[in-house]
Amino acid sequence: MSAPTVLITGCSSGIGRASATAFAAAGAEVYATARQGGALDGLSEGINKRELDVVDEESMRSVVDEIVARHGAVDILVNNAGYGLQAPVETAALEDVRRQFETNVFGLVRLTQLVLPGMREQSNGRIVNLSSMGGRFTFPGGGFYHATKHAVEAISDALRLEVASFGIRVIVVEPGPVLTEFGTTAVSTMPDGDASPQSADPYGEFMRRVAATYAGAYDGSRSKLASSADDVARVIVKAARARRPRPRYVVGPVARALVGSKRVLPDRAFDALVKSQYPTP
C-alpha cells in the first residue's frame, strides 16, 4: 500500500476506531472522524483527527475538501458510522425512524457522493460500506435498523456496477455481533415501554426481552461467538487492499451461520429459526 488516503466515519469507538488504527499500522494516511473531536483523543499521533457528523452536510464537505486539497482525492472511504434503532414497527416514532435513515443511509450516500468525483478523476478508489448480517435478514424489534442495512446493500449493489468502469470498487462488510458500544446504544434507543402485567403496551414485555437479549449478546464475558472490533477492522483493511475485492465480506461465526441459513431456508423455516433464538411478542 503506497500511503493511500483513508477517510473513516464513526471513529469515537468500536469498528471505526479499530479500523483507523489498523489502516495506520498498514501505512495509510488516515483521516479518522467523529461527531465530537475530543472522542478521537487517544488515537495515535500519526492519524489525522477531524470532526464529521454524517447528518451535517457542511462538516462532511469540509473534511472531503481538505483531503482533496492536500492529497488529490480520498482513495478509500469507510462508511462506518451508524447505530441500531430498536422499536416495534407499530409504535416506533417516525421522527426516530427518520433519524435512523438519516444516519445509516443518507449520511453514507451523501459522503459517498462527495468523494466520488475525486476517485473518478484518478480512476481509482475503494468504498467500504458497513452493512451487517442484518442487511441479509431481519429480527423483530429491529425492523428499521435492518431496513437501513438492506438499503445499504441495495445502494452498494447499484453503485458497484455504476462505478466499476471508473476504476472504483465497492465493498460491503457484514459482521455478526461485534463487542463495541453498539449494543448499549441500541438498548438506549428503545422506547420506555411499560412491561408490567397491567400494562396496555402490547410490546412492553417483548422489548424488555429484546433488551435482555442485546445485553447478553454484547457482554464479552457471556458472548463467546461475538467478534472483536479488531477482527472486523482486519477484514476491512484486507478488503480495501485486495487487488480484486469481493463484493461482500461476512464476518464472524454467527453471521456466517445465519446468512448461510437465510440463503437456503424457505421463509417459514427461517422465521422458525429466528423465533427459536430471539424474542417475539
Ligand SMILES: NC(=O)c1ccc[n+]([C@@H]2O[C@H](COP(=O)([O-])OP(=O)(O)OC[C@H]3O[C@@H](n4cnc5c(N)ncnc54)[C@H](OP(=O)(O)O)[C@@H]3O)[C@@H](O)[C@H]2O)c1
Ligand atoms: N457491533 C455490532 O454488532 C455490529 C454488527 C453489524 C454491523 N455493525 C455496524 O458497524 C458500524 C459501527 O458500529 P460499532 O459496532 O463500531 O458501534 P459503536 O461502537 O457504537 O460505533 C458507532 C459509531 O458511529 C458513530 N455515529 C453515530 N451517529 C453518527 C453520526 N450522525 N455522525 C457520525 N458518527 C456517528 C458513533 O459516534 P458517537 O460516539 O458520536 O455516537 C460511533 O463512533 C455501524 O454501522 C453498525 O451498524 C455493528
